[in-house]
Amino acid sequence: MRGMACVHVLFIRQGKVLGSRSYFPKVPGGTELGEVVETFVGQFYLQGSQMRTLPGEILLDFNLGDKTLLADSLSELAGRRVNVQTKPRGDRARYLKLARTNAATALTTKLSQQSTIHQRLQALATVLKLPAVKRMECFDISHTMGEQTVASCVVFDSNGPLRAEYRRYNITGITPGDDYAAMNQVLRRRYGKAIEENKIPDVILIDGGKGQLGQAKSVFAGLDVPWDKQHPLLLGVAKGSDRKAGLERYSSNQKVRGLTCRLIRLRCTLFSIFAMNPTIMPLPGIVKSGQKLKSTSSLETIEGVGPKRRQMLLKYMGGLQGLQQASVEEIAKVPGISHGLAEKIFYSLKH
Structure with missing residues (x-):
């Protein structure tokens, strides 16, 4: 459906459901659902150094053309027999029914969220007088006791947040607390290189007012890159006098009216908190670096x-x-x- 499927996994041990999770693999047009499930199972359990513990039995909701081959491959990897069942009965059939119901609910919710995101991006494009906003990147600067400066970048596309593309940059060689220098450095590191055409953002959102926006304009003016550096719209966001969400001030080379970016600002703020506190929610590349940060x-x-x-x-x-x-x-x-x-x-x- 719309190039997306949902695979809901129930983790069952000794007859008890210990947990569950929904996954949303992208599905090329014309792909059979059985093929989606077979590919997902192989990738789910065969992840190299991140390989999961293989269960003794895997229940699937679709018939697989190579069920025996999949079972043999998993059994060889586990060093014991792993059964793959596609037509279970009794309690096992009820587990599959529960997984099917959860998958349908999760997919409906996901599609609804995407619809809302599409609407917001369309509204944003209208306000900014852009043809479309297909990709947006947001930057924020954080500090730890004035010693460690970290810049965070979150990325959105038409489907919502691209968590795999979130980045954290350790800022070095600047005067502690100099947010302008920090923003200047992270933007040069992020954009002072070749970028694939589909990765060029339509909007770059800067957490800061005219001063930070000035840094961004200065960086882009000096870029010597093969891609169109004039394409991204640079937008600065400054907190209002009472710092309430929805009352921010916006600066750009265009007149921006009635614009609220609370969702984007929230994502960026949360990511900064995660970068400073790796125990809250470990993210790729955060824990190892975060160990160097002080617990204060x-x-x-x-x-x-x-x-x-x-x-x-x-x-x-x-x-x-x-x-x-x-x-x-x-x-x-x-x-x-x-x-x-x-x-x-x-x-x-x-x-």
Whole structure:
């Protein structure tokens, strides 16, 4: 359906469903569903160093032309017999029915979300006076205790967020806290090279006002690249005076009116949080690098706690662990920390 299928996997051990997950492989036109399932199963269990533990039995909802070959291949890999069943009975048939129902629900939800995304991108293209917005990239700068500067990039296409293309860039060689220099560096690293035509973004969203947008314009003006550097529309987003979502200010070389990008900003903000806190949700390339970052980054999400207060809190409490174990009253004794802010810090660290 629309070049997409849903394969829902139930993980069953000793008759109990321990978990499940939906996958959405892309389907070329004219592909039989049985072929989709067969290809998916092979890729799902045969992933090299990331190879999954093979179960003793695999239940499938479609007849496979090479079911025996698939079972033999999996059995050889597992070092024991792996049965592949396509017409089970009893409880096993009910498991398949549950998986089928879940797959249909997940696919319907996915298509509905894509429809909404298409509508939003069409509206965005209209506001920006562009023929279409097929690809959009968003940049944000984050800091850890003023020592480690990280730039994050999230990517959207007409189907929604492309998580596999999210990138994190460690920024080096700049004055700590210089967001302009950080943005300049990440944009040069991202776009100062050859790019495939289908990877050239229609819109580049910069988290920052006219100053950051000026950095972006300067970078693009100096690019010497084989692709059309005039194609992307550069759009800067500055937080409003009260920092409420939906009241941001937008800067560009075009007049932009009535534009809200809350979804995009949320994605970028979340990705920055994940980059700073790899234990929240490990992403490709984040955990290894994140181990070099100080665990004090959990304080950065607390409003009202800037670099100086973070340093004072950690110094007074003897580190993050001591701060996490402190009471509200103990936190309030730290110079520059009010009782109200102490409560906010206490509950933020506990939750």
